[in-house]
Amino acid sequence: MNHSFHSADRSTHLKIVVVALVAGIAVTAFGIATRSNVDYSQTASRAVVKAGKPVAVTSSGDTMVR
Numbered sequence: 275m276n277h278s279f280h281s282a283d284r285s286t287h288l289k290i291v292v293v294a295l296v297a298g299i300a301v302t303a304f305g306i307a308t309r310s311n312v313d314y315s316q317t318a319s320r321a322v323v324k325a326g327k328p329v330a331v332t333s334s335g336d337t338m339v340r
Contacts, residue, residue, distance in 0.1 A: 279290075
């Protein structure tokens with residue numbers, strides 16, 4: 275077994291590629307399996323906030339700091 279990536283032979287490189295491919299597929303499958311299947315299209319229509327009548331403040335006893 276070669277301990278250096280630069281002096282490794284073809285089969286060692288192939289093993290590294292296969293292990294990386296299997297790990298990538300496993301992470302992808304785990305992510306797909308654990309995602310939430312909540313339908314957000316119904317919740318977005320219920321969360322609409324409409325503006326009321328305009329309000330004009332002419333005087334206030336508070337001090338405004340900017």
